[in-house]
Amino acid sequence: xxxxxxxxxxxxxxxxxxxxxxxxxxxxxxxxxxxxxxxxxxxxxxxxxxxxxxxxxxxxxxxxxxxxxxxxxxxxxxxxxxxxxxxxxxxxxxxxxxxxxxxxxxxxxxx
Amino acid sequence: xxxxxxxxxxxxxxxxxxxxxxxxxxxxxxxxxxxxxxxxxxxxxxxxxxxxxxxxxxxxxxxxxxxxxxxxxxxxxxxxxxxxxxxxxxxxxxxxxxxxxxxxxxxxxxxxxxx
Numbered sequence: 001x002x003x004x005x006x007x008x009x010x011x012x013x014x015x016x017x018x019x020x021x022x023x024x025x026x027x028x029x030x031x032x033x034x035x036x037x038x039x040x041x042x043x044x045x046x047x048x049x050x051x052x053x054x055x056x057x058x059x060x061x062x063x064x065x066x067x068x069x070x071x072x073x074x075x076x077x078x079x080x081x082x083x084x085x086x087x088x089x090x091x092x093x094x095x096x097x098x099x100x101x102x103x104x105x106x107x108x109x110x111x
Numbered sequence: 112x113x114x115x116x117x118x119x120x121x122x123x124x125x126x127x128x129x130x131x132x133x134x135x136x137x138x139x140x141x142x143x144x145x146x147x148x149x150x151x152x153x154x155x156x157x158x159x160x161x162x163x164x165x166x167x168x169x170x171x172x173x174x175x176x177x178x179x180x181x182x183x184x185x186x187x188x189x190x191x192x193x194x195x196x197x198x199x200x201x202x203x204x205x206x207x208x209x210x211x212x213x214x215x216x217x218x219x220x221x222x223x224x225x226x
Binding site: 031033035040041042043044045048088090092098099100101102103104 | 159213
């Protein structure tokens with residue numbers, strides 16, 4: 001079964017607005033990662049947050065992690081049309097090989 | 112610049128054919144993965160390999176096999192392709208599983224259609 005579940009499944013916003021995507025997971029994790037996928041392409045790693053971290057920033061990206069609620073959020077500020085893509089959260093449990101991906105949030109940014 | 116390449120972007124095969132999907136990485140990564148991606152299901156792990164000639168089943172290995180004869184190359188084999196194997200196939204690699212940082216680098220994907 002999928003570990004991470006993103007919410008919402010799809011999001012449509014205007015350029016310049018902020019986009020927030022949420023991810024929930026079920027078991028203890030070592031770290032949580034966010035990836036972006038442009039249509040028909042491979043995934044690109046955006047940011048990783050470790051289980052002992054609560055917030056992390058990278059450019060226009062802000063990720064939070066709440067291990068007590070087993071949830072994470074990805075905020076993209078001042079969105080651009082080029083941010084249009086699918087966004088996936090992925091979790092890795094302690095001592096495991098596998099990284100488990102959610103079904104993704106499709107973001108559409110209108111110019 | 113790190114790179115993971117896959118042998119084909121698009122592939123059309125007939126039911127019953129044996130299909131080979133090739134993946135090559137130039138980062139000297141120990142770990143390599145094969146996923147399939149289907150709408151609404153996200154990425155599902157088929158097989159992974161943590162060293163040359165080593166392989167482990169993922170969540171959906173049925174109907175697939177893999178080969179890793181060299182560190183840089185990980186092949187996915189569909190022994191007898193079926194229509195339900197029509198999907199996007201993604202290869203990925205990571206440097207080390209033991210470390211806490213395990214960003215996965217993905218190839219561009221192979222969209223396989225089985226008729």
